[in-house]
Amino acid sequence: MKLLLDAKPTVYQAIDALRAALAGGLDPEADPARVVAAVPAGQLLLMPSSGEGFAGVKLASVAPGNPERGLPRIQGHYLLLDGTTLSPLALLDGIAITAVRTAAVSAVAADVLARPEASRLVVFGTGPQAHSHVAALRAVRPVRELVVVGRDPARTRAFAAEYAELSARTGTPDDVAEADLVACCTTARTPLFDGALLPEHATVVAVGSHEPEAREVDDTTVARSTVVVEAVTAGLREAGDVVLAVRSGALAEEDIVPLADLVAGRVPVPAGPRLFKSVGMAWEDLVVAAATYRGLP
Template sequence: MGAMTEKLITYTAEQVAETLTPKLCRETLEAALKSDFDPADDPARTGTNVGTGELLTMPSALGDWAGCKLATVAPNNPDKGLPLINALYCIFDRETLRPYAVLDGSVLTAVRTPAMSAVAVDYLSAKDAKRCVIFGTGLQAEHHAYAMAEVRDLEDIAIIGRSEDSSTKLAEKLAEKGLPARAGSREDIPEADIIVCCTSAKEPLFKGDLVRDGACVVAMGSHTPDARELPGCLIGRSLVAVEAKHTALAEAGDVIIPIDDGKCHKDDLVTMKQVVTGAVSRATDRPNVFKGTGMSWQDIAAAAAVVEKLR
């Protein structure tokens, strides 16, 4: 049973960060996918334009807990030196629906998103994968580097940002943490075992024929129907896994646009639950793509892991 309390508990960003390690979060999400829970039953995210950006609500229930994330996306914030995404998470005892705690939702998101990508990479990349390319230089790119290094013994992490300076800065930061990171370029793509896209790009970041068969590509930077990081030809020739079909077909431009263009069919999509439970195996004769948009069940799973560890 989820615990009840008379006083609402607040867990700070520091507490969430210290408790929700990449390993704990990845194992928590993987366990949820292996359980009786099906992401196909998860409610859709709702978004409201508030003029300066978007307010997102993401409710879900899992195990002994129910909860909801309130997140904001403010496109002008980075120019002001402020985070693009801010969030709070409220978790409730599922039986009584009494509020139990409020958690910093930004850290929760920063950890659970790459943890979900790491689950996908652990199943969809070769076990001896060594070379990784990461597009992006922001918080998600940084955390994805840590997450990838958790599941594979990487020998090379090439960072590709909008500028060589931003790529070098993130590479140096990762190198200080002991990761084999450097500033890279699109010339690194053909040799990459893992390619991770963590950008705000609206158009494809690279040509699809650069990706070799058996490689694993993660695209998680967009969650709108008109934006994509990957070219349609890559989606058309790949095994494509999504968190849930209803979410992908509503939010993921990376699959919506190729489907509309006739490059692939919605029935070709597989789910991460099928992958994790062994119903679908990684491809070796074509690329493997995981398109993630983020789902509410991931937040409640991560928040519950924090609460159960700290209470």
């Protein structure tokens, strides 16, 4: 078995691999459900998957108190196996894979949902996923303006300062009124902005939670939007943005669109705002881990 803890997939590798997997017939609905075990310090997550000649499992920990200790909130590793023999092939950095694959899935969705000329991006959050989403969305759309909305003014200013080439600035939730793209990359449990402000052409990606009682977007955003998910079963099980909207009547289950249907061209993209809600699934980790492994010399 190879130790590949320094192997970092690129966002372009991840986007291409995920898009190809979905276009090639991969069925996200076949993925086993995420196993979540509560422990005193937080959660342990176990995410197995198999396909395309490989199998694999990610073990991740979520410790909400870690940022105050100067440690990552999420940590973990990925074990890649041969799909036929289940022999271990490689141990990879699970958090590097998570950071890239989460943003890459958002980029795959944005590439089919956002208008081609989308150039104004509003990002909520200042952590690793916010950075990853800026890079991934720039890979599929000509982003030229960036607005950063964060809770900590100093961190928000520092984040914006890293993107001088995008005329980046700090902003407020009301800046979604001028957005082409909105990326919600936070640990928020209540909506970040008023969905009535979204332009008709806007595309929103929300990735911050896999808990059914937490949400980053409100019922107005959901009711106005075409709602796209990685898998309908996972969305109805884990995505608070979806679960709570269905519960309130703002969204009907039969109106939820699987991402694979859009990527494969089986359904058109309707007019109006579009929302992609991601919870992160094991098949995404496997696809990116396998692409990383195949790309090694």
